[in-house]
Amino acid sequence: MIKNNSFNTLRILIQKYKGFDISQYKDSYIERRVNTRMNLAHKNDLISYIELLRNNPEELNKLMDALTVNVTEFFRNTETFAALETDIIPRILQNKETDSRNVIKVWSAGSSSGEETYSLAILFLEALRKSGKKYGLMVYGTDIDRKSIIQAKSGIYESNKVSRIRKDLLDRYFEEHGNEYRIKPFVKEHVKFSYLDLTSYFVQNFTTYELILCRNVIIYFTLDVKRSLFMKFYQMLRKDGYLVIGKNEAVTGKAVDYLENVNLSERIYKKKYKPAVD
Numbered sequence: 001m002i003k004n005n006s007f008n009t010l011r012i013l014i015q016k017y018k019g020f021d022i023s024q025y026k027d028s029y030i031e032r033r034v035n036t037r038m039n040l041a042h043k044n045d046l047i048s049y050i051e052l053l054r055n056n057p058e059e060l061n062k063l064m065d066a067l068t069v070n071v072t073e074f075f076r077n078t079e080t081f082a083a084l085e086t087d088i089i090p091r092i093l094q095n096k097e098t099d100s101r102n103v104i105k106v107w108s109a110g111s112s113s114g115e116e117t118y119s120l121a122i123l124f125l126e127a128l129r130k131s132g133k134k135y136g137l138m139v140y141g142t143d144i145d146r147k148s149i150i151q152a153k154s155g156i157y158e159s160n161k162v163s164r165i166r167k168d169l170l171d172r173y174f175e176e177h178g179n180e181y182r183i184k185p186f187v188k189e190h191v192k193f194s195y196l197d198l199t200s201y202f203v204q205n206f207t208t209y210e211l212i213l214c215r216n217v218i219i220y221f222t223l224d225v226k227r228s229l230f231m232k233f234y235q236m237l238r239k240d241g242y243l244v245i246g247k248n249e250a251v252t253g254k255a256v257d258y259l260e261n262v263n264l265s266e267r268i269y270k271k272k273y274k275p276a277v278d
């Protein structure tokens with residue numbers, strides 16, 4: 001199916017109505033997702049499926065849901081968050097002592113419904129509370145899926161979503177309302193969610209970050225997109241900043257010379273002060 005005329009028609013249709021460029025994703029990934037939707041919609045060929053998409057906005061929404069896998073959880077990969085809590089965040093706070101900028105900036109790129117972003121905010125707020133340090137904190141979450149952003153902004157989660165969060169953190173950072181848990185307003189003040197397509201954004205007068213997490217997002221992207229994204233992350237990290245990617249992912253391309261792996265199993269990289277190659 002992929003890269004023929006019908007694929008191109010599909011690409012243009014999705015770009016036009018959803019602003020989502022499927023050519024930036026791996027062929028195999030798009031093919032699997034589209035095939036699943038075609039089967040569920042009882043369409044045997046791509047041409048008739050495209051016809052359905054043209055006449056049925058609901059199917060277009062379902063296809064978009066299938067293309068943006070939103071699976072996430074609070075403190076997903078607990079060992080990664082343990083490494084952040086015990087090693088990386090203390091180092092970030094330490095570095096702040098010689099940094100003239102008073103606000104710690106953190107970015108969850110591909111934040112889905114917000115669990116990763118709030119987990120980061122909670123760990124930083126804990127570290128600031130325990131150390132007595134008075135730095136400002138902003139944790140940004142961005143995603144291409146607008147429904148996820150709305151969910152993330154609400155900060156409301158069903159009780160089964162928070163069942164694995166430590167009791168002390170749950171009590172301090174969430175309010176219980178019946179079967180729901182709500183992120184407390186003082187945490188939300190440090191968190192901001194917005195729409196961003198990682199495949200097409202440009203680094204301009206950019207904000208820089210102490211820590212960027214981009215986990216379980218780039219696996220779907222083509223190699224070219226991954227390579228250019230890693231260089232953008234490098235540019236957007238502050239001196240001694242850290243990048244964390246998914247457990248099954250690896251930095252590739254030119255960025256390999258600019259980002260030093262400091263924790264192999266948790267896929268944590270540090271911005272190199274002086275790249276080996278320029």
Ligand SMILES: C[S@@+](CC[C@H](N)C(=O)[O-])C[C@H]1O[C@@H](n2cnc3c(N)ncnc32)[C@H](O)[C@@H]1O
Nearest residue numbers: 068071072110112143144145197198199215216
């Ligand atoms: C599997 S979730 C990962 C969520 C979180 N980072 C985690 O590891 O738990 C992948 C997220 O990436 C988002 N995504 C996919 N393509 C994207 C793009 N081009 N730009 C920004 N976000 C994207 C999806 O909408 C989805 O919310």
